Amino acid sequence: MYKIGIIGDGYTAAELLRLLAGHDELQAVMISSTENIGKNIGDVYPHLRAYYNLVCQPTDLEQIKKSCEAVFLALPHGLSVPMVKDLFGAGIKCVDLGADFRLQDVNTYQKYYETRHEAPEMLAQAVYGLPELNREAIKTSQIVANPGCFPTSAILPIAPLLEAGLIEHQGIIIDSKSGVSGAGKALKASSHFCEVNEGFKAYGLGTHRHGPEIAQELSRAAGEKVEMIFTPHLVPMNRGILTTCYLRLRPGQKAAQVREVLLEKYQAELFVQVLEEGVTPNTKWVYGTNFLYIGIYADDDTGNVILVSALDNLCKGASGQAIQNMNLMLGLEESQGLRGLGIYP
């Protein structure tokens, strides 16, 4: 049983605790907070009350280094950098659920996150934590940059097609729709029930921070800079991301290959399910799970390819994937703690 620390007490931290309660080899022994110090986590999150008796602590890295063998950081961007640096130095494995180690180009980070990166030299140590694309590197890494929720939903379906040379590198359009928990627990007008319920909107056109993250990974898969647009939208629901990707077949490529390439890539993967022809996913199908489902539409006449992916932004889009990464880093069975089925309806 590995002793695990969690830094942060927002929704992704709560989701880590939910999943770890069913994990046979990871035990959450510490959770740190700023607003709820001294409160039992079961009072902060009453759905956890029957299984946890953990009191929220201030973040004390010395203490964490003594009591924890690995750490999840679930913090707003900018805050993880010095902590990860310190924990890394002490040999503690870290999965950072925030954005600080995702972008390899520090200038891009500083432009989009409007903050100085305090330890750019650490970026080379961090592995981008998409296990299905990057498993071996994750296994031996000390720092995993857990991907953003939107990027996970876009990269997993598209990257194999780029790698296979099937689709054009220009004009990629990624139209994503997310539930509200992706915006976190913080109070803001845009998360007020009445401002969200019975409404639908786009936001962050051309400026959302997950744009360059997606571009980085798709370009890595393509072997050159791809040209893409990413537009997120807000859905009046708690959980779930559906991403609709518009791609174009390269000349000479066949629509049928799209399915073949994705089936081949993911046939041995538990968590990525390629759906049958004519079936596109509903985010409900993966509610509360670590699955990503992919539906495919591809048409030889027009060359159009549409991929529709669904995941749970708090699970495969955040805490579930973080545990998947941690399992790999610690040499555990990759799906430990993540085999729970989704809630439906």
Add this chain to the structure above:
Amino acid sequence: MYKIGIIGDGYTAAELLRLLAGHDELQAVMISSTENIGKNIGDVYPHLRAYYNLVCQPTDLEQIKKSCEAVFLALPHGLSVPMVKDLFGAGIKCVDLGADFRLQDVNTYQKYYETRHEAPEMLAQAVYGLPELNREAIKTSQIVANPGCFPTSAILPIAPLLEAGLIEHQGIIIDSKSGVSGAGKALKASSHFCEVNEGFKAYGLGTHRHGPEIAQELSRAAGEKVEMIFTPHLVPMNRGILTTCYLRLRPGQKAAQVREVLLEKYQAELFVQVLEEGVTPNTKWVYGTNFLYIGIYADDDTGNVILVSALDNLCKGASGQAIQNMNLMLGLEESQGLRGLGIYP
């Protein structure tokens, strides 16, 4: 006071009655039904009970021709054709909220709606009822084909840019998101509360019937066949459509012109509001109203143009626009009965 008949008693008929209750010159004197014959409309739709004392009738065209000066048909596709033909012969003005007179090409209609068109010779009589693009023809027409909800949301923002020669005619992507009332009152698994709530999905990829309707009108604006994809999605909310349109500037055109063209086109229009730079609409802003709001993102560096439009699918997307068309056909002030403000929040 014109005497008005309504054929059909689904959600769009209910919305017609709601709006007509506040209309000074149109009076609903007849509503016909198949399932609710003999019931007072206030028992079928209790929100109408204080203002209406109308009993649902079987559809009796002879009676309608005697008692009504104009008729709204709010029926599933295929049913309107013989009725409109008969009413037209008697000189009764018709607004058909269904799909039977929207597609000028009868083969396209028969392919997408999987039914024979019983009176293709009547298609030439029908005017496509988008008042902001087609006002003069509507004024003198006897039959208005009221546009589909998705097409309204896509054509109004895009058509002026095609007319102005600003954007490419290929690779137009229309990603739409609709509330559930667009699927009507009929009972189907895909409208069951538990199947919709806390979920989000795409549907009808590459096959939705509103695709050829949009293509027809965009091609008309472009002066040649445009190439586009249309993908609808289902949002867990009652009302509202948000459409995200991905376009590309033609070489030599400037991003700033997009706003200029749309402002110029719609400056005198009450019901189409072009939003300020950096503002994209929420469907909540037009809830229960006949407005369409348009937000614009356009970027010279990449040539990308994103238009985001919002409307209420039952109002500007159906019954509100139908009344707007009827006002024009009868020579009334165009916004009569449609000036009510939206419900918020």
Add this chain to the structure above:
Amino acid sequence: MYKIGIIGDGYTAAELLRLLAGHDELQAVMISSTENIGKNIGDVYPHLRAYYNLVCQPTDLEQIKKSCEAVFLALPHGLSVPMVKDLFGAGIKCVDLGADFRLQDVNTYQKYYETRHEAPEMLAQAVYGLPELNREAIKTSQIVANPGCFPTSAILPIAPLLEAGLIEHQGIIIDSKSGVSGAGKALKASSHFCEVNEGFKAYGLGTHRHGPEIAQELSRAAGEKVEMIFTPHLVPMNRGILTTCYLRLRPGQKAAQVREVLLEKYQAELFVQVLEEGVTPNTKWVYGTNFLYIGIYADDDTGNVILVSALDNLCKGASGQAIQNMNLMLGLEESQGLRGLGIYP
């Protein structure tokens, strides 16, 4: 056209503006704010953008006294008292949508609202603004205390039965369920979308501020202190209150009289609709309207009476009723600006 000022810019203020846009004799000429000073109200509330060109002002009573003939105060409790006192002195008619003038007993006010009442001597000037029960007094008043949303939903159905001596004065149970807009626009954890959506809870057991308000008015109707419990619950929806009232027939009284008394009381009232036997209301039926619907269950065998009422908390429960009161105070037709039908579905 009366010139009207609105002090406050929360949801009830927005609802006043929505309704006043359709009012032929009241014109909103001023809105004051603390957070949005200098912003056009159409930017704060984009659903208003086509009809208003009002810039939010700081609250300047001298200016208001010059430019307005009557004022709506839509403020958190405690803030209205000095303003109403000042405006009253200047002969300006006031409808206070807050709680400061509702409770006639200043000690009860101070206990439940945990604040000192700055002008208890003014309480005698204020009339409790339930037009259906209190119309004549409202017509001649200068200050109307607009009732709370929950109290409106409970008092209108129950008071006539108490007045008629039909029901017991003890053991009255009022179980109310409200949409989230009743909690206002302020940011609080309990209004965060994810904390509300897909959940249901009770709150304020035995302590909610609307309890003594309901007790005051029911006791007035009964002619003696009634004994009652009031429990509010939060429904994951924007608008609407459903109140379920559990009452007991007095010995010798008949179940049928319950309907008779309520029908008699409200037969001439537009805004209170007593539903047919076996029909209980849905809050959807009054969405966006000034109606209150009442359903009745009464059983001679057990003596049990259940009344179920539905209203829109922002309309009949706040701003609609406020306009109804203002119409009465100014000698206008009572339903002016309030005849719009509800949005459905």
Add this chain to the structure above:
Amino acid sequence: MYKIGIIGDGYTAAELLRLLAGHDELQAVMISSTENIGKNIGDVYPHLRAYYNLVCQPTDLEQIKKSCEAVFLALPHGLSVPMVKDLFGAGIKCVDLGADFRLQDVNTYQKYYETRHEAPEMLAQAVYGLPELNREAIKTSQIVANPGCFPTSAILPIAPLLEAGLIEHQGIIIDSKSGVSGAGKALKASSHFCEVNEGFKAYGLGTHRHGPEIAQELSRAAGEKVEMIFTPHLVPMNRGILTTCYLRLRPGQKAAQVREVLLEKYQAELFVQVLEEGVTPNTKWVYGTNFLYIGIYADDDTGNVILVSALDNLCKGASGQAIQNMNLMLGLEESQGLRGLGIYP
């Protein structure tokens, strides 16, 4: 590993499969259907696709008797009776999630369910399956009548107070609020998304079938017939029941005893959690779990007691409790397969 059959393929069957996927000693080997015969259950319920490869069968009792050691019946009322009789004769243990074996009085059953009971002689064999109140009898029974969702939410909080003689036997008011999945997967107008969303209503006043079931069990606890009212309401959410119970202290009893009695009763129970003073539950806290949370308000001055309970109608209110019962019947650890934490937010 016990081989388990499931008869029926509605929401409670799907929930059984979800929970059994995580159960170490029960294996679902057969599911029967009427509408989906021949379909893989992973196509009917795509959230199950990664874990099940079961094809829906017609209900063949002979086959079931050969292949299954125990059976869950998840059927509309009336259908279970002959099947349970047959399976019982073959020594197969049955948990019936329907209503056919809940009411001990066959006349009450026939009146409320409007159908003849085909085997009233079997009623004596059935044990009412509330493990926390009835554990020993369940362990040795062959037929468990799994309680209704509303009854579970009402009986668990109230029964111990009746047993302890703390509260009056008259005037018990049970005001329940349920999510939509309680109405099942069948298509009906009252489950249409647009008819439910953004609305709230009561239904079944004085006539709901769960009324006599609650009365039966509360009367059993009280040792005499109690007098109570039960009113259900529909909440626009998928899952969850919140029940607000209004009770009165008997003369001489103290409010503090309410908490003491419930704590004492449930201190050793995992699945019933009595919350701290001042805390009332939200249905979100038990979403997807087998927990029931109870909040208590009790006041010596007035003698009023309010209990608020929360459960997930598909889990503790149906399939979770069914598995809890089956675990007991088969001599397994009672919480096997039921220790998953809830989804939040």
